[in-house]
Amino acid sequence: MSDIKKCDGYVLHKSRRRMLKGLAAGIGLIALPGRDASALVWEEFFQKHFRELSKDELKGVIARLEKDYSKQYGKQVTVKTTPPIEGVRYGYGLDLSRCIGCRRCVYACVKENNQSRTPQIQWIRVLQLNKEKGIDLSEAEHYYNPATVPEKGHFYMPVQCQQCEKPPCTKVCPVQATWKENDGIVVVDYNWCIGCRYCMAACPYGARHFNWAKPSVPSNEINPNTHYLGNRPRPKGVVEKCTFCIQRTREQPGRYPACEEICPVGARKFGNLLDPESEIRYLIENKRVFIFKEELNTQPKFYYFYAT
Amino acid sequence: MKIMRIARPRLILLCMMSVLILPVGLVSAAKVKEFDRSGQLIVTEKSAADLQVQPAYDIKNRPKEKIFAVPRPPFSEGAFPCSQCHKYMKPNGTRRTLTEYHTEIVLHHAEGQRWCTDCHNLLNRDKLRLVSGELVDFEESYRLCGQCHGDKFRDWKVGVHGKRTGYWNGDKQYLLCVHCHNPHDPKFKALKPLPPPDRPGKAGH
Amino acid sequence: MKNIWHFYKGTLVLISKGSTAYYCWVLFLLILMAIGGFAYSRQLNEGLIVTNMRDQVSWGFYISNFTFLVGVAAAAVLLVIPAYVYHWKPIKEIAVLGELLAVSAIVMCLMFVTVDIGRPDRFWHLIPKVGLLNFPQSLLAWDVVVLNTYLMINLTVAVFILYNRYYKREPNKAFTTPLLLLSIPSAISIHTVTAFLYNGLGARPFWNSSILVPRFLASAFCSGPAFMILIFFLVRKYTKFKIEDEAIQKVAEIIAYAIFINLLLLGAELFKEYYTDTIHLASFQYLFQGLHGYSALVPWIWTAMIFNVTAFILFLNPATRRNNVTLVMGCILVFIGVYIEKGMGLVIPGFIPDVLHEIYEYAPSGIELLLSMGIWATGLFVFTMLLRVAIPIMNGDFHVADDGVGSFIGDQLFLVQQPDTVNPESEPVA
Numbered sequence: 001m002s003d004i005k006k007c008d009g010y011v012l013h014k015s016r017r018r019m020l021k022g023l024a025a026g027i028g029l030i031a032l033p034g035r036d037a038s039a040l041v042w043e044e045f046f047q048k049h050f051r052e053l054s055k056d057e058l059k060g061v062i063a064r065l066e067k068d069y070s071k072q073y074g075k076q077v078t079v080k081t082t083p084p085i086e087g088v089r090y091g092y093g094l095d096l097s098r099c100i101g102c103r104r105c106v107y108a109c110v111k112e113n114n115q116s117r118t119p120q121i122q123w124i125r126v127l128q129l130n131k132e133k134g135i136d137l138s139e140a141e142h143y144y145n146p147a148t149v150p151e152k153g154h155f156y157m158p159v160q161c162q163q164c165e166k167p168p169c170t171k172v173c174p175v176q177a178t179w180k181e182n183d184g185i186v187v188v189d190y191n192w193c194i195g196c197r198y199c200m201a202a203c204p205y206g207a208r209h210f211n212w213a214k215p216s217v218p219s220n221e222i223n224p225n226t227h228y229l230g231n232r233p234r235p236k237g238v239v240e241k242c243t244f245c246i247q248r249t250r251e252q253p254g255r256y257p258a259c260e261e262i263c264p265v266g267a268r269k270f271g272n273l274l275d276p277e278s279e280i281r282y283l284i285e286n287k288r289v290f291i292f293k294e295e296l297n298t299q300p301k302f303y304y305f306y307a308t
Numbered sequence: 309m310k311i312m313r314i315a316r317p318r319l320i321l322l323c324m325m326s327v328l329i330l331p332v333g334l335v336s337a338a339k340v341k342e343f344d345r346s347g348q349l350i351v352t353e354k355s356a357a358d359l360q361v362q363p364a365y366d367i368k369n370r371p372k373e374k375i376f377a378v379p380r381p382p383f384s385e386g387a388f389p390c391s392q393c394h395k396y397m398k399p400n401g402t403r404r405t406l407t408e409y410h411t412e413i414v415l416h417h418a419e420g421q422r423w424c425t426d427c428h429n430l431l432n433r434d435k436l437r438l439v440s441g442e443l444v445d446f447e448e449s450y451r452l453c454g455q456c457h458g459d460k461f462r463d464w465k466v467g468v469h470g471k472r473t474g475y476w477n478g479d480k481q482y483l484l485c486v487h488c489h490n491p492h493d494p495k496f497k498a499l500k501p502l503p504p505p506d507r508p509g510k511a512g513h
Numbered sequence: 514m515k516n517i518w519h520f521y522k523g524t525l526v527l528i529s530k531g532s533t534a535y536y537c538w539v540l541f542l543l544i545l546m547a548i549g550g551f552a553y554s555r556q557l558n559e560g561l562i563v564t565n566m567r568d569q570v571s572w573g574f575y576i577s578n579f580t581f582l583v584g585v586a587a588a589a590v591l592l593v594i595p596a597y598v599y600h601w602k603p604i605k606e607i608a609v610l611g612e613l614l615a616v617s618a619i620v621m622c623l624m625f626v627t628v629d630i631g632r633p634d635r636f637w638h639l640i641p642k643v644g645l646l647n648f649p650q651s652l653l654a655w656d657v658v659v660l661n662t663y664l665m666i667n668l669t670v671a672v673f674i675l676y677n678r679y680y681k682r683e684p685n686k687a688f689t690t691p692l693l694l695l696s697i698p699s700a701i702s703i704h705t706v707t708a709f710l711y712n713g714l715g716a717r718p719f720w721n722s723s724i725l726v727p728r729f730l731a732s733a734f735c736s737g738p739a740f741m742i743l744i745f746f747l748v749r750k751y752t753k754f755k756i757e758d759e760a761i762q763k764v765a766e767i768i769a770y771a772i773f774i775n776l777l778l779l780g781a782e783l784f785k786e787y788y789t790d791t792i793h794l795a796s797f798q799y800l801f802q803g804l805h806g807y808s809a810l811v812p813w814i815w816t817a818m819i820f821n822v823t824a825f826i827l828f829l830n831p832a833t834r835r836n837n838v839t840l841v842m843g844c845i846l847v848f849i850g851v852y853i854e855k856g857m858g859l860v861i862p863g864f865i866p867d868v869l870h871e872i873y874e875y876a877p878s879g880i881e882l883l884l885s886m887g888i889w890a891t892g893l894f895v896f897t898m899l900l901r902v903a904i905p906i907m908n909g910d911f912h913v914a915d916d917g918v919g920s921f922i923g924d925q926l927f928l929v930q931q932p933d934t935v936n937p938e939s940e941p942v943a
Contacts, residue, residue: 086364103502137870148498174653175638195631200571204716206869213562237631253478266471279467296715508567508873
């Protein structure tokens with residue numbers, strides 16, 4: 001009891017939200033592993049929303065996370081907070097006339113973005129569709145596994161976060177734990193999400209995934225180059241999603257997203273929608289393009305196209 | 309109405325202030341009211357992350373790309389330079405079935421109209437040959453392919469056909485046509501797919 | 514202030530007293546609550562993986578129960594309207610029971626939401642100003658506001674009335690009447706907002722139908738009052754509280770209308786979906802016929818249909834409505850019917866097939882069932898405790914003692930089978 005009191009006092013001293021402290025601490029004690037309630041746990045518990053952190057607070061948060069992750073995975077893990085680049089709105093193109101459904105992108109994404117291996121989380125889902133039926137989702141096969149792809153009579157449609165211009169998921173979040181950044185990437189603050197999963201009900205693309213259990217990533221497979229809003233290790237009980245590899249694409253120069261980089265047929269395209277010379281603008285202006293579930297007016301920035 | 313009149317200049321002022329603040333890179337967090345593009349009103353302190361200086365993406369002065377940087381063409385092992393063997397042979401442009409060397413090459417590429425020396429230069433074997441008679445290096449083989457596949461060539465140059473890696477806002481590396489398409493049999497080969505996702509409800513998921 | 518403390522102390526003494534039946538009932542509930550608590554501790558430890566919810570079906574049994582119970586809570590207003598708007602005396606005497614039921618149902622609602630979220634430790638993010646409640650954008654934020662408002666109103670009114678009765682005062686009408694009137698729109702709002710929560714999702718055509726709100730309200734006015742009638746019968750039989758047949762009949766009449774409207778709206782929905790036969794029919798097919806060989810909900814929904822229609826006939830026919838046995842049967846049938854239809858029958862088909870037309874057939878896991886049972890037990894426990902205090906107060910068996918400090922407890926037993934109601938004057942053996 002005495003060390004609990006000490007923690008409580010520490011937090012009271014530290015944080016601005018005094019009113020809440022007593023109440024939250026009481027409830028928090030029930031919900032958190034009580035015994036080893038170290039100062040760090042409390043700091044995490046009372047961490048503010050990412051967008052409300054001052055520069056010093058952000059520094060503290062990042063230092064805590066880096067220390068935590070580095071210890072957990074036994075190697076130096078960095079957590080960046082690189083902001084959006086002015087004048088950039090990301091767009092993604094996917095050539096349905098090229099995709100062969102080999103799922104290389106799925107696993108490159110898992111690796112780059114530190115998705116849980118068990119229970120399995122994959123941000124990209126590749127659908128096998130019937131050429132005769134076209135894009136008729138009721139004909140979609142999610143679990144195809146032939147000796148080789150493409151299979152005769154079929155085409156393939158990878159689905160991931162469409163980075164909507166009008167995202168229904170951010171609208172419904174009761175605590176603003178997910179939002180659209182100025183470069184168009186929809187992100188989640190894993191330290192603010194309460195895990196209500198309303199966003200998953202709202203997303204028309206099945207792009208959001210929940211950590212039903214504590215995610216597991218083998219230490220030797222962890223990607224130590226992470227972003228706070230992207231691929232840093234996630235806690236149990238929060239929602240995660242594709243961020244166009246925010247940890248890569250916000251750099252200058254910024255690498256292509258992992259799925260783009262791995263695609264053996266070059267079906268995946270990525271670039272700045274505001275740059276008239278970019279490959280994404282070229283394909284939108286010159287190819288047959290469609291956006292998925294257009295009637296829902298979510299205005300995806302993920303463009304499916306046919307190069308031939 | 310009254311409220312609107314008061315609120316609007318304040319909002320504009322706030323926006324202007326944030327615009328002013330940004331380039332200076334002021335370090336502390338600042339209160340900002342804004343609507344994001346989904347119409348969501350965000351009242352936050354401008355996060356410290358947003359106030360970090362990140363140079364803007366400048367369309368006019370974006371770094372000049374090295375055009376068509378490609379890796380080494382996928383030569384069969386030990387085959388290049390071709391002249392290491394061919395210099396001992398007498399050039400023979402006659403269309404015939406090869407029996408001694410290169411027997412593994414089965415032409416499946418408009419084979420009715422074409423033979424080796426339509427693309428491989430007869431006299432200087434280390435070069436390819438365009439229809440115009442111009443000789444090009446193997447690193448520039450896309451020009452050869454582009455003679456017939458103009459639409460693909462156009463798409464390839466802007467990065468829409470084929471695979472391009474590197475930096476989306478910096479140097480890019482192209483692949484040659486022949487990295488994915490065997491020039492003698494260009495149809496893309498089928499691949500083994502990686503495993504399907506776990507079905508929900510199964511043990512361990 | 515001192516009075517409140519004495520009142521509070523008095524109630525604690527009161528709830529510790531009762532008949533063997535009362536003790537057994539409370540013990541039974543406490544055991545179920547303990548089991549639920551154990552299930553919850555496992556869920557907290559291992560995560561929601563212990564449920565059968567997955568990304569494809571991301572809400573399940575918890576949210577189904579939540580949705581149903583919001584309806585039960587909202588239905589209390591059906592007693593408040595005749596009692597306080599039309600000043601109809603027979604119901605005015607029992608309206609407070611409705612309010613207490615609303616309080617208990619909302620408590621269960623809040624518990625079901627709490628166990629459903631992945632990070633209950635971060636609940637404080639929902640508190641306006643302290644956290645970042647996304648109001649008015651998120652309908653869930655609205656729900657947080659209206660549910661808590663409704664809880665507060667009902668709790669305040671009920672406690673205020675009982676507290677004054679305890680001190681043998683007439684409750685101040687200037688205070689209660691505005692709150693009671695406010696409780697009417699807020700009862701409607703909790704149900705409307707909960708319906709909007711589903712309704713507003715373009716991604717889920719099964720819910721994205723404008724008829725959903727009236728359907729929610731109609732079904733709420735079936736299940737809530739039906740539960741009330743059952744409670745009335747139990748209270749009349751096992752406590753000294755008197756409830757007139759006239760009042761019960763009035764509520765039964767309302768149920769008859771509500772079932773009719775509920776069935777009508779469901780029929781309208783089914784016609785639209787089946788006749789137009791678009792791709793959006795899939796969820797209805799899954800629910801009523803089975804889809805691609807998956808049909809776990811089919812027997813349930815047809816049970817619900819049969820129950821609802823049977824109940825409708827029982828309520829419609831004056832003879833069966835006035836007969837207490839058939840009336841009780843009708844109440845049980847419609848309660849179960851709406852529980853299926855407005856619980857799992859409403860939530861699960863929203864996810865099957867999922868947005869990419871994958872079918873993952875969901876059924877609650879053992880932990881989900883045990884935990885839900887624990888929450889129901891908690892709700893009933895809260896309701897029992899509230900009744901344990903309210904009924905003696907209403908009967909005049911529990912009030913301040915003559916010294917103005919202690920309390921007089923006239924009803925030591927509470928749950929005792931009462932002699933035949935035909936002879937209501939006879940004193941129970943105390």
